[in-house]
Amino acid sequence: MAAAARRSRGGAVALGLPLLLLLGVSSGRTAGGPLRYSVREELPHGAFVGNVASDLGVDPRRLAERGARLTSGSGRQYLELELGRGALLVRERMDREVLCELSPTCFLSLELVIEQPIEVHNVEVEVLDINDNAPRFPRQDYRLEISESAVPGARFHIESAQDPDVGTNSVQSYQLSPSHHFALDLKGFQSGSKLLELVLQQPLDREQSALLQLVLTAVDGGDPPRSGTAQISVRVVDTNDNPPAFDRSTYTVNLLENSPPGTLVVKLNASDPDEGSNGDVIYSFGSYTPQKVRQLFRVDPHSGEVRVNGTLDYEEASSYEIYVQATDQGPVSMVGHCKVLVNIVDANDNVPEVVLTSLYSPVPEDAKPGTVVALMSVTDQDSGLNKQVSLRIPPGLPFMLNSFKNSYTLITQGNLDREKAAAYNITVTATDSGSPPLSSQKVIHVVISDINDNPPLFEEPVYSVYIPENNPLGVLLCTIKATDPDVAENAYISYSLLDGEIEGLPAASFVTIKSDSGDMYAVKSFDYETLREFHVVVQAQDAGIPSLSSTVTVYIYVVDVNDHAPEILYPTSTNTSAALEMIPRSAHAGYLVTKIIAIDGDSGQNAWLFYYMMQTSDPGLFRIELHTGEIRTTRKLREEGTPTFNLTVEVRDNGEPPMSSSVAITVAVVDRVSKIIPDTRRHIRSPSNYSEITLYLIIALCSISFVFLFTIIGLTVIKCYRYSLYGDSCCTGFCGVRERCPAELYKQANNNIDARLPHGLKVQPHFIEVRGNGSLTKTYCYKACLTAGSGSDTFMFYNTCGPTGTVPSAVVTERHLTGQSGQSAQNLIILKNDSITPNEPKHPNPDWRYSASLRAGMQSAVHMEEAGILRGGPGGPDQQWPTVSSATP
Template identity: 40%
Template sequence: MGERRCALVRVLVLQAAWAVSGGQVRYSVPEEAKAGTVLGRLAQDLGLEAGEAEARRLRLVAQGRRASVEVSGASGALVLSSRLDREELCGKSAPCALRLEVLVERPLRVFHVELEVTDINDNAPVFPAASRNLSIAESSVLGSRFPLEGASDADIGANAQLTYTLSPSEYFSLDIKKSNERNLVPEIVLTKPLDRERIPVHRLVLTASDGGRPSLTGTMELVISVLDANDNAPQFNQSVYKVQVLESAAVGTLVARVNATDPDLGSNSEITFIATSFIPPSGRDVISVNPKTGEIHLTAALDFEEVSIFDFRIEARDQGTPPLSGHCSVELEVVDVNDNAPEVWVTSLSVPVPEDASLGTVVALLSVSDRDSGANGRVRCWVWPASPFGLEATFAGSYSLVLREALDRERVSEYEVEVRAEDGGAPPLRASRGLRVPVSDVNDNAPAFAQAVYTVLARENNAAGAELARLWARDPDEAGNGRVSYSVWEGGAAAVSASGAAGGGWRPASSYVSVDAESGRVWALQPLDYEELQVLQFEVRAVDAGEPPLCGNATVQLFVLDENDNAPALLPPAGSAAEAGGVAGEAAELGAAAAGAVSGSGTLWAWAAWGAPAGQVVAKIRAVDADSGYNAWLRYELWEPRGKGPFRVGLYSGEVSTARALDEADGPRQRLLIVVRDHGEPARSATATLSVSLVEAAEAALAAGSSSSLSSLSSFSLSRAAAGAELGPGAASAATNVWLVVAICAVSSLFLLAVVLYGASRWAPRAAVLSGPGPTTLVCASEVGSWSYSQRHSRSLCVADGAGKSDLMVFSPNFPPPPPPGPAAKDTQPESSALLDTVSGPSFLHYLPEPPALSEGVHNNDMTAPSSNYCRQLKFSGLNVSCFAPE
């Protein structure tokens, strides 16, 4: 330490001597010297005497940091007042000298003092930072150099000469490179390839040592971050993703999520997912992949029936340069749900179907399918309603609609058939297809009338062309097969006239009536006359227009209703005796009917004996009315003489009898005026004049015998008698024998003629329809009482004892019973005529009111024979007639 101080002093002395000699003083002081250190004897060095420094006021001019040096006033020494730091004063400049100005007064003089501060190794090397971060790409090649900032040392010279060392590393080495003569630049050199995924950060220590003694060091930590290189492609955790999703999944459903990783960093590890290679291509519209998350979503509805499997690839691409990518496959299987109902298609339809089609006829061909699969696509089919059609499977999905039951168009003209299908899903879905199967008509139904027998009532004297009835036949067929035309069938016509078979009762109905071919109206061709025709029976045939045509028949019984269009007609008397009504009387009536009745007023003759008791019949007024029923029911009234005459007339019998015993006061002759009146509306009448001669009893007996003979005369004699030829008693007796012979011949001839006509009628052809018993028709033919009749008009007269009773005629037409009722008519039946009786059967019942009580003295034998005769005539005409009088 002492040596150092001596050396320092010598230096200062030398400098001061040099300075004095050169005009300035130089001093040298090491930095970091302590305060108070005497830098030099400034006053002495300036050549001042001792004590002169103070006297002449030796001082330093203050100049910034120079305040750290001061001049001692007493000794005039330059003293260090504070520590000096060369690096602070001069930095890296060398040498470091402080220029001081020293001022001396008396005289004023300025001296320049230069103080050199010498360096000592008081500063260690310093790096710009304690730590240095370096980023080196892992893709850097071997030998790559990475310059570093070197350390700095505030010292100079040898104290500032630095050397560097690097902490051991297998990847890096240190190399020093001179940038210029003064500076050294340390560099690290890559000696081994970097792998960021293995060692992402390398930490090294760089040490700088100066050349001082002792040497000082400084360190800097090197943090070497290996920059990622895009050397790793993204990797999926699965190479194949298999996903199942229901086809009913809603849009937006998360199907799956793929996952890929990239060990790189930054953008090199940022993965974007992209869906590619869709099979089928339509998958692009159905499936989407989130590019950030890899989530697979549905963007449209799935349809298993269109696409059942979607195959596509997903690419995971990073954001490196160049980008790397990885791939995976996704197999998306669509699971079927029962979302499709079966479909029914009609591939062929053969309609209309004839109603006579055979069983097994194929009506339609159908195709049934279901787009679903498995049980969802298994379909079963059936027909509703089950009859008359059925299904037959031909092959998979194909069916035939066949006929299983016979058809009847008239019962069902059209079928609405529904083919139903149901699949095997849960729940099952159903579908149906409606078929309209019309049935075509064949001519399998004949026209049918509502009644087998129609009873028609028509009043006589109707106008020609009047509508009598309207018939209607139902044919359930259609078009021409159901178009009906009507006609009168001549083979089934029968006319029953008043004259019966003898009068030519079998006449064609077409001479009386006609039928309109389209409407079925029955028209009268001529006025009807009850006295000529009572019953007209004919058949109407209805024929359709089918091929072949079919027909139906109905029988029409036309009954002519009587009108009061005939006045009573007088007949010649049959005699006054009570026995005059026997066979001879009947023969006389037949002759009178054949010859014609006496009409109008005429004079009849009778004889009565003097003294005849009361109640003795002296004559009988006989009259006939061509009408029937009430119109032919006659009553007899005595108009003259009125009052208490000797004679009276039976109200209904027409018998003229004595009202009291006859005496001479009554005169030789009595003239009686008798009115015969029917019961028609209005009533018609005839007047008879009876001249009664009062004679002795013998003459009266002879006159009675003549009258009995006259009752058996032929029609010619009766006509003559009706003409009013008045015979005297003598002439009558003379002609009795002649008339008796004529009457017997006439009766024989009539009997023979009746036998011939009866045989002819038995062999005459009958209508085919008169073949069996049928419904009974009851017709009241007469009133009980005294009915006069004529054989020509077949009047019925039935008289019984006691009180009046009604006679009934029972008609049983020999027609077959009507067919059973068929199906309801397809059209409304035309409204029948007012004269058409539409009762349930071909019958009618017509009653006449019961007549008043018979007058006294009625003889039954005169009234029973005519009724039986009329019944015989009706039976002869072909009608089954029964006549009876109810009790």
């Protein structure tokens, strides 16, 4: 019947309750043994378990006559006997998890008593588990705080889910929500551990994601399966990257059942490589430790000692699992876990005793495997099996025991390393063969002697030193520190500089190092503008025989200090005279008077320049831009005002303390606008825009120069002939000689020269002088144009090569000074007469000067954000140059 019931379990649901009750049980009886039945939990009242009468071979009608009855030792009757059929039925719904908790098997023991004559039959009913409980985590929300410095592979413990069911109905698998940073390691779960491990897969970055949300799902093996979830919140922090770690993950301790309260169970030791509060460890029970275990044991939070706190009873429980966690005291604490398995043993009155006969200590760390360290004997006052004693030492030690009757030798196993362990406290445990066995321990202290097998190790892989320039001689730069895990003379370290050169000079002429302390000093005073950085190699050598050494590179960076005052390039003044600037009396508010151009030999913020108006004869008339140095009017000039104004401008850098320079400027008010060089806002757009007066001036100059025509023609022919030697392309010019267009001149030039003339202007080659770049460095760039202020008639054109045309002999000058930072230099195009006739226009009046708007076009490039073309109107850089200037007659 039991076999048939088992074969038909797959279709039980569809057959209704009677068949379900039949399929939920099985029975059997071994010869001469008790009656055995099995029944699933949670069956209702009256469910069939088995036919006792049939299994005993008794007529069911005789059971009632003989007063058959069932008795239970537990006091609670879950089953009953139906005398009419001799059937064993369910009397009360059974919950296997209440009856047997987590035991893999659950039996109800009954006695069937039949009188006349009296017969007693043992009945064992196995309560089978069904999947009536879903996995459940101890907590629904786990909050983890993980340092962003945690390396991939770091593990974090998560308490596993609990399922009161057993077998396949218990927790079978775990699932973690998809995550780029974490994965779930189930090795511990598969080996029966109560803890899961969350493994970091990728480094965390708190700045990108400060909080990670994960969902952990536990699934049992029932049909259908049940599951439970827990939320895992991971907060990424910046600190404390090492959790406490126990010496072992599992501690096994045997404890007598009559141990009084206060008995030391085990002394736990968790180490944290962090320093300060991050390395201070506090011990406590793990959250998975049952409340009953907390009542029987206590954990010292500071020493890690686990002691007995209550009365132990071997008959009540033969072992206890204590989950202990070690928490550091960092700003974001980290936790380490271990399990202490306490085995309770019955009383025994004599323990084995270990006697140390001989000890070889210290042992050289290069001792060969098999070297005898200690000789021991063991005695036990008991007899028989209790007298037979075996010795053992903790695993993981480079030692092993060899036995010979009652004597034991402790020998080396593998290689010793004094730097990893300078001494060993070897706990030798003696255990007899009694039931239960008794044990005793003896600690043997073995010292390992040193040999020189480790080179010095620097505290830093690379040293970086920052020293302000102009340092005094002998100033301490840094202290190089190296350590040697060896001891005595093997760990004595001396420091020296390796031979090397810095800018062609020995490294020792720059720095020196003390051999005993590693202090590095400057031998000379450094200048940031001359030498900004260099490096030396330091060697650390121990005093062992033979000696070992290591090297490290030290980089010395010279830091700039504010040792250069700003240098004013324009305008300039002397102790006896001030710079002269002129503005028209009709100047409006915001009129650009001039621009202060200054540079600073320092770098960084020491080279940031600020401009201040220190003195002025009319405080309300002028203002200066703090960052650009532009001096502008704040209002319109009065008709009858002061003809001159005296200004004092100070240029101050941003160093600490700041340095400054000043310039005195005299601003003269000019009545006639015609004496002012045209404003840069007047642009040359095409030859058709030239004024009539300019054309008249050109004709006049050509007429006056007629006397020298033959001389000019001769020079022209010679120069045209020279230019014709370069090729035969492009432009036609004077004298029927082929001349090169600016594009060809550009190709023939050695310095990226580009000659550009206005459209419609034809110039003979011998009038062109092409010059290359200016002399300023790429750091400081200026762009200035010299025009009629030099006292001669000047035409300046800024355009590309266009249609051919003619122009009278004149002086055409365009000068550009630019930097070399990533672009070709601007070029000079100078068209000039070889001589001037006596009928040339007069020189300008003595009060003639450059216009303020033109001088303001010179731009300082000390601040990179100000570097660029001349300031001007919205027409762009190609439209901001003066067009025509002439002297007054």
